[in-house]
Amino acid sequence: xxxxxxxxxxxxxxxxxxxxxxxxxxxxxxxxxxxxxxxxxxxxxxxxxxxxxxxxxxxxxxxxxxxxxxxxxxxxxxxxxxxxxxxxxxxxxxxxxxxxxxxxxxxxxxxxxxxxxxxxxxxxxxxxxxxxxxxxxxxxxxxxxxxxxxxxxxxxxxxxxxxx
Amino acid sequence: xxxxxxxxxxxxxxxxxxxxxxxxxxxxxxxxxxxxxxxxxxxxxxxxxxxxxxxxxxxxxxxxxxxxxxxxxxxxxxxxxxxxxxxxxxxxxxxxxxxxxxxxxxxxxxxxxxxxxxxxxxxxxxxxxxxxxxxxxxxxxxxxxxxxxxxxxxxxxxxxxxxxxxxxxxxxxxxxxxxxxxxxxxxxxxxxxxxxxxxxxxxxxxxxxxxxxxxxxxxxxxxxxxxxxxxxxxxxxxxxxxxxxxxxxxxxxxxxxxxxxxxxxxxxxxxxxxxxxxxxxxxxxxxxxxxxxxxxxxxxxxxxxxxxxxxxxxxxxxxxxxxxxxxxxxxxxxxxxxxxxxxxxxxxxxxxxxxxxxxxxxxxxxxxxxxxxxxxxxxxxxxxxxxxxxxxxxxxxxxxxxxxxxxxxxxxxxxxxxxxxxxxxxxxxxxxxxxxxxxxxxxxxxxxxxxxxxxxxxxxxxxxxxxxxxxxxxxxxxxxxxxxxxxxxxxxxxxxxxxxxxxxxxxxxxxxxxxxxxxxxxxxxxxxxxxxxxxxxxxxxxxxxxxxxxxxxxxxxxxxxxxxxxxxxxxxxxxxxxxxxxxxxxxxxxxxxxxxxxxxxxxxxxxxxxxxxxxxxxxxxxxxxxxxxxxxxxxxxxxxxxxxxxxxxxxxxxxxxxxxxxxxxxxxxxxxxxxxxxxxxxxxxxxxxxxxxxxxxxxxxxxxxxxxxxxxxxxxxxxxxxxxxxxxxxxxxxxxxxxxxxxxxxxxxxxxxxx
Numbered sequence: 001x002x003x004x005x006x007x008x009x010x011x012x013x014x015x016x017x018x019x020x021x022x023x024x025x026x027x028x029x030x031x032x033x034x035x036x037x038x039x040x041x042x043x044x045x046x047x048x049x050x051x052x053x054x055x056x057x058x059x060x061x062x063x064x065x066x067x068x069x070x071x072x073x074x075x076x077x078x079x080x081x082x083x084x085x086x087x088x089x090x091x092x093x094x095x096x097x098x099x100x101x102x103x104x105x106x107x108x109x110x111x112x113x114x115x116x117x118x119x120x121x122x123x124x125x126x127x128x129x130x131x132x133x134x135x136x137x138x139x140x141x142x143x144x145x146x147x148x149x150x151x152x153x154x155x156x157x158x159x160x161x162x163x164x
Numbered sequence: 165x166x167x168x169x170x171x172x173x174x175x176x177x178x179x180x181x182x183x184x185x186x187x188x189x190x191x192x193x194x195x196x197x198x199x200x201x202x203x204x205x206x207x208x209x210x211x212x213x214x215x216x217x218x219x220x221x222x223x224x225x226x227x228x229x230x231x232x233x234x235x236x237x238x239x240x241x242x243x244x245x246x247x248x249x250x251x252x253x254x255x256x257x258x259x260x261x262x263x264x265x266x267x268x269x270x271x272x273x274x275x276x277x278x279x280x281x282x283x284x285x286x287x288x289x290x291x292x293x294x295x296x297x298x299x300x301x302x303x304x305x306x307x308x309x310x311x312x313x314x315x316x317x318x319x320x321x322x323x324x325x326x327x328x329x330x331x332x333x334x335x336x337x338x339x340x341x342x343x344x345x346x347x348x349x350x351x352x353x354x355x356x357x358x359x360x361x362x363x364x365x366x367x368x369x370x371x372x373x374x375x376x377x378x379x380x381x382x383x384x385x386x387x388x389x390x391x392x393x394x395x396x397x398x399x400x401x402x403x404x405x406x407x408x409x410x411x412x413x414x415x416x417x418x419x420x421x422x423x424x425x426x427x428x429x430x431x432x433x434x435x436x437x438x439x440x441x442x443x444x445x446x447x448x449x450x451x452x453x454x455x456x457x458x459x460x461x462x463x464x465x466x467x468x469x470x471x472x473x474x475x476x477x478x479x480x481x482x483x484x485x486x487x488x489x490x491x492x493x494x495x496x497x498x499x500x501x502x503x504x505x506x507x508x509x510x511x512x513x514x515x516x517x518x519x520x521x522x523x524x525x526x527x528x529x530x531x532x533x534x535x536x537x538x539x540x541x542x543x544x545x546x547x548x549x550x551x552x553x554x555x556x557x558x559x560x561x562x563x564x565x566x567x568x569x570x571x572x573x574x575x576x577x578x579x580x581x582x583x584x585x586x587x588x589x590x591x592x593x594x595x596x597x598x599x600x601x602x603x604x605x606x607x608x609x610x611x612x613x614x615x616x617x618x619x620x621x622x623x624x625x626x627x628x629x630x631x632x633x634x635x636x637x638x639x640x641x642x643x644x645x646x647x648x649x650x651x652x653x654x655x656x657x658x659x660x661x662x663x664x665x666x667x668x669x670x671x672x673x674x675x676x677x678x679x680x681x682x683x684x685x686x687x688x689x690x691x692x693x694x695x696x697x698x699x700x701x702x703x704x705x706x707x708x709x710x711x712x713x714x715x716x717x718x719x720x721x722x723x724x725x726x727x728x729x730x731x732x733x734x735x736x737x738x739x740x741x742x743x744x745x746x747x748x749x750x751x752x753x754x755x756x757x758x759x760x761x762x763x764x765x766x767x768x769x770x771x772x773x774x775x776x777x778x779x780x781x782x783x784x785x786x787x788x789x790x791x792x793x794x795x796x797x798x799x800x801x802x803x804x805x806x807x808x809x810x811x812x813x814x815x816x817x818x819x820x821x822x823x824x825x826x827x828x829x830x831x832x833x834x835x836x837x838x839x840x841x842x843x844x845x846x847x848x849x850x851x852x853x854x855x856x857x858x859x860x861x862x863x864x865x866x867x868x869x870x871x872x873x874x875x876x877x878x879x880x881x882x883x884x885x886x887x888x889x890x891x892x893x894x895x896x897x898x899x900x901x902x903x904x905x906x907x908x909x910x911x912x913x914x915x916x917x918x919x
Contacts, residue, residue, distance in 0.1 A: 035195040036188020038413070040363055041445045045846035048363050076188035085187060093182035096812035099820065100640025101185030102363040102413025108186060129854040136846070138361045138414050139640050141819030142854040144812070 005066055009034065010078025018065050025049045027065035028075060036076040036105045047135030050106035051075050057113040057134075076105035079112060088112060088152045095148035099139030106135045111149045120160035123153035172653045173874060176812035179645040180664055181638065192411035193383035194367040194442060201369065202231055204424075204431045204441035205277040207267040207284050208451060209259035212293035212520040212839025216257055216266070216286060224269060224283040229276035232435040233284065235267045239430050240399045246389070246421065247769070248317040248328050248487035250309055251523070253397055253426055259288070260308060260485035261522055262840050263451030270431045270439050293520035293839030297459050297480045300326045300519045308485060308518035321491045322767040328483060329491030329516040331767040333498045333570050336509025341474035345465035349546055353462075353538040354905040355888070356833035357482070358455040360527045361824065361851050364413020365448055366423035370431070371438035377404050378429050383412040385419045385637055386677035391669045393422045394429055405429075408668045415639040416824065417526040417881075418453050420679055421488055449844040453525025454834055456493055457482040458534035462501065462542050470552050472508070472561045477501040479514040479535060486523035490516035492769035493530040499773055500535030500885075502570040503543075504580045504610040505561045510570060520839050526679065529611060532885035533825055537906065540607035540889035544896060553595045554893070555588050558608060563778075572761030573772045577877075579804040579867040583780040584608055586863050587802035591782035597897050601787050602797075605893025607886040608780035612773035613869075613878040614680020615755030619673030620690040622651075622698050624747040625663070628722070628734030630655060630698075632691065633665045635675030636683050641880055642813035643683035649809055650688045650873050654695030656720035657733065673750070681878025684809060685775070686753055688873035694751025705744045706736060755871055775869040777877040779803040781822070781886035785894040792913030794830060794895065801886075802863035806877030811864065814879055819860040821883025827852045829888040830907050 002017040009032060016031050028034045028051070037060060038048035044059035051060045052074035080086040088111060091097075098104055114131035128146045137145060184190035221233040236254040243249040255266050267284050271277035294300045294308060308326055309315070321329040342348060368382040378400075384390045387407040395402040412419065424441040431439040443452070458481050465474040479497040483490030494516035501512040514531075547557035562580040569575050587593075587606060597603050621633040632651060638644040648662040655661075665672070675687070699719045706724045707714040710731075718725040723732040740747050760772035784798040801818045808814045831850040835842040843849050868875025888906055896902050901916045 034188070035191070038192075038364070039194065040365060041846045043445070043845060043847065046363060046445075076186075080187065082187075085183065089186040092186050093178045096176065096179075096642075096816050098179065098182050098185045099642065099816055100363070100412060100414045101181070101190055102192060104185055105188050125859075133853040133855040136361075136363060136851055136853065138363055138416065138824065138851065139820045140816055141821075141823035141857060141860050143819045143859045144816055146854065146859070 006069055007065065007073060009073045010075060020064065020066060022065045023061055024063040024065045024068050025060040028060060034075050034077055038102055038105060047110065048103050048106045050110050050135060052109050052113055055113060055116055057110045074109065076108055079108060087155065088115065091148040091152045095144050095151060097140060097144040097148040103135055103137045107132060107137065107145055110135055114149065115153055115156060118153055120156050122157045123150050125150060172649045172659055174808060176810055177649060177659050179642045180648055180662065190411050192364055192413050193381055194364055196369045196381045196410060198369060198371055198438040201438040201440055202270045202272060202435060203274050203277045204268060204270050204428055204439040205281055206265045206427060207281045208447065209255060209262060209264040209266055211259055211288055211290050212262045213291040214259050214288040215291060216255060216259065217289055218287040219267060220285040221267060223285065224280040227276060227280050227283060229272040230280045231270045231437065232431065233267060233269045233280065234430060234434050238434065242397050242399065243315060244393055244396050245487055246489065247321055247491045248315055250315050251486040253430065261520055263447065263522060264485065268427055268431055270435045295519060295521065295836060295839050297482050297517055297519065300517050301480055301515065308520060320767055320769055326518045327515050328487040328518060329494055329767055330513065331495035331498060332513045333502065333765045334511045335764045338474050338476060338509040338511045341509040342465050345473050346468040348463060348465045349542060350461065350463040351542050351545065352904065353460050353541060355458045355534045355537060356906055357457045357522065358527060358828045358832050359449055359452060359834060359849060360416040360418025360454065362414030362416060362418055365443040365445065366419060366452065367440065367442035368424040368428040369438060369440040370428035372432055377406055378432065379406040379408065380425045380429055381408050381410055382425050383419060384409060384423060384425065385415045385639055385679060387637065387667050387669050388635060388674060388677065390422050390425050394426050397426045398429060406668065406670045408666060409637045410666055412637060412639050416528045417530060417679065420526045421453050445846060446844040449834060449849055450841045451522055453488060454522060455527035456490060456524040460535060460538040462538045464542055464546065466546060466550065470550050470557050470560050472505055474509040475502065475507050475512065477512040481514060481516050482519050482521065483516050484519060484521040484523040487516065488523045489526040489530060490524060493526065495768040496770060497531040497535040498768065499570055500531055500609065501539060503539045504563050504608060504778055506563060506567055521836060528821065528824065529881035529884040532611065532881065533828055533888045536607060536609050536885045537888045537892060540886065541892050541904065544605065544893045545902065554606060555584060555593055558584055569773065571765045571772050573758040576870050577867045578778065579865050580608060580610065580778040582865055583778050583802045583804055586865065587780040587782045587800050590800040590802065590861060590863050591784060591798060593782065601789055601898050603894050603897030604782060604784045605890050605897055606780060606782040607889035607893060609885045610776050610778050611681065611878065611882040611885060612770065613685050613775045614682040614770065615757060615774045616676035617752060617754040618675045618686035618690040619750065619752045620687060620694040621673050622694050622749040624737050624740060626737055626741050628732060628737045629661045629663055630657060631663045631665050633672050634687050635667055635672035636687050637667045637678045638664065639678045641683065641817060642810060644687065646684045646809045646813060647687040647691050651691040651695055654692060655698060657722055661722065681880040681882065685872045685876050685878055686755065688876060689753035690751045692751065692873055693753060694749050697751055698747065698749035701747055701749055705740055705747065709739055709743065775871055775877060777804050777806065777882055779882050779886065781890040783890040783894040785891060785898055787895060787898045787913060792910035794908065794910065796826065796858050799858055800861045800863060801883055802865060803879060803882060804865040804867050804877060805879045806869040806872050807866055807875040808864050809874065809876055814864060815862045817879045818862045818883045822860045822887050823852050823857050825884040825887035826857055826891065828906055829891045833907050
């Protein structure tokens with residue numbers, strides 16, 4: 001049985017009709033065409049489906065779309081304006097953190113939520129590794145992903161000191 | 165004056181497909197949707213070995229929303245396979261592994277497809293599975309393929325019963341060498357099935373068009389091989405099959421052999437609608453193309469000074485129910501069993517063996533870690549026994565420049581001693597075990613570049629940029645972005661002036677494919693040749709257009725340089741389009757293997773290794789006294805890459821490859837019980853997370869290859885080879901325990917301590 005649903009995604013409101021069993025992942029990919037969020041294990045183990053729900057990283061494959069009514073959802077497509085890149089996205093490219101790229105949308109939103117929580121504090125590599133441990137990457141061995149997140153955290157940290 | 169000369173080579177330039185991969189716009193095969201597209205799903209055998217008495221699909225067909233159900237009865241009776249034609253699209257009279265496709269459905273959506281699968285009735289007569297290598301290899305074992313003798317097979321395969329290839333390298337007087345030895349050592353090692361672990365499941369979307377052409381959008385590594393197999397299976401002309409690879413979420417050799425393409429195509433033909441078939445994680449873990457399990461026995465003889473006199477070895481490679489890549493994977497263990505060492509006499513044999521398990525593939529350095537674990541673990545055991553430093557013992561025996569390889573080939577650009585020394589230096593190598601429960605270990609090896617042929621076609625675009633068409637798939641390594649560095653350098657363009665076209669069998673030139681650590685090596689060479697053709701044509705055209713002698717036209721600085729002016733490429737490109745019918749250029753390459761002594765080798769698909777690379781790894785580990793938990797404290801991978809075209813990308817290959825192999829070393833294993841996979845999910849199949857591995861430190865050696873572009877050697881696969889042995893040796897140093905089976909879990913350490 002389909003039921004009406006209002007979803008706020010990347011700052012835009014969408015009126016949908018989806019069944020009670022539809023996951024947030026399927027609503028994003030199949031209903032809204034936001035295919036940047038990827039689909040793989042469907043049991044919250046691989047992390048490629050990670051999105052931000054009210055700023056926190058969650059696995060969209062095990063969340064029901066109807067549970068997300070009234071919440072703010074951010075996907076990889078919402079990290080920067082279309083046609084531009086956020087500093088974190090740029091850092092991923094510059095540090096060689098991207099190979100096949102399939103885990104990268106999940107990695108990026110996870111890293112964004114980590115940086116938001118860090119709030120300008122100095123980063124720690126082990127803490128970065130812990131933050132992204134829920135997303136599997138089979139290409140990079142993680143080092144360059146950690147490099148990119150650490151570099152962006154250091155930039156934000158320096159910016160905070162400059163602001164003082 | 166050559167302003168751009170070599171500004172682009174050896175630089176860590178950002179990859180050309182970086183932006184769409186970070187903003188979510190990159191289209192992967194699993195993102196492709198076509199109008200009217202149906203969902204295809206496969207019914208897979210719940211039994212490892214059974215006879216099929218009857219299949220009844222009528223109840224499934226009656227479900228509203230089911231467009232079609234097909235079984236072996238609905239498709240041409242064709243056997244296929246790369247080296248041995250021993251598989252069929254669907255099981256016919258017998259299933260040979262848990263997960264083998266028996267039927268397929270096409271339905272309006274996933275839910276209906278699931279219900280249809282559940283409604284298919286298959287009457288099985290369950291048979292006893294042959295699960296282990298030893299069972300299958302034993303004399304008089306039950307045959308997995310009763311009709312094996314009737315199968316069409318490559319003449320390279322020496323087959324017999326459950327063995328689908330027996331290969332051998334043999335030289336010297338092994339008997340005499342053993343007889344005069346100071347000591348002889350013999351050890352056995354086992355390694356498990358390992359899933360390639362790509363994050364995008366194998367997915368294909370097939371649609372037939374008005375020309376009778378089936379187009380398949382898919383995430384495969386070898387579009388030209390897949391095209392061939394689809395045409396064979398469907399009995400349609402090769403050129404009626406078009407394979408495109410929009411984007412691919414990892415491959416690592418697990419997507420070399422055909423995946424879901426033929427199922428999508430036959431379903432689409434059967435129902436007359438586009439059909440998409442995508443694997444679930446469970447299907448990936450029970451029925452993909454994992455790394456073969458192996459059982460390797462090595463016997464090595466040394467003299468009093470620690471020189472290697474003889475090695476006799478036998479590798480049993482578990483191909484699973486179909487030969488797949490197995491016959492060549494088994495053959496390739498032979499060079500690994502010899503190792504990068506000079507040995508007086510050698511007799512190494514490998515058997516590719518059928519079992520009632522998942523058919524296997526060509527996972528990154530297909531035979532590498534299995535054989536290397538055996539050889540390099542034993543090198544440490546011998547060094548310890550002779551009272552030698554493992555580093556010193558290896559250095560005493562490694563290849564040097566102009567050494568003869570195992571098949572008598574002359575080796576060039578040999579850097580193994582330098583790799584060993586630099587890895588040792590970087591890890592802070594010390595002899596012995598200065599701290600309890602903490603230890604260092606090393607391993608070394610060598611690997612080939614698969615040669616064969618590549619073609620590249622270049623097109624000058626109206627805006628002065630160049631599109632590079634290659635049939636090689638950019639599987640994530642950055643190899644094509646690296647080839648574009650070579651191309652831009654040759655053409656005097658910026659890296660971002662090169663556009664890489666999607667691999668498409670209808671338009672791309674042929675390429676042997678993204679496999680065998682060959683892509684940058686071969687596509688790079690083809691790019692150099694294509695650039696020559698491009699420049700020759702453009703100089704001719706510029707000569708005609710501007711009325712100057714051809715010899716006075718230069719191509720550089722993002723344009724054409726004439727005696728009196730510089731014409732930007734964008735300007736001449738427009739004129740070339742209007743007056744010259746555009747500019748298309750082409751370059752090809754073929755890298756032959758070295759000369760070798762054919763009498764030394766039998767039944768080997770790659771008898772003499774081309775442009776080999778050398779490498780040494782060193783690990784430092786802690787082992788918990790009570791729990792046996794293993795922590796990798798530090799890891800150094802030293803690789804001779806010939807020339808680091810893009811150092812950041814090279815490091816990415818090393819760090820990623822090492823991490824995959826650390827998974828094999830410590831945690832990954834597809835576990836079978838009574839022929840059934842026990843851990844077909846990512847909770848119980850444990851791949852390394854960011855918290856399980858340290859920062860892998862890379863040391864690059866650049867000893868140029870003979871025939872790679874600018875001296876490049878292969879780097880895709882080699883990083884996967886040494887980690888299990890390096891870690892096993894470090895654990896032995898830390899604890900005194902020699903674990904001979906992978907993965908080395910805490911449980912195995914605790915059990916070995918108790919024993």
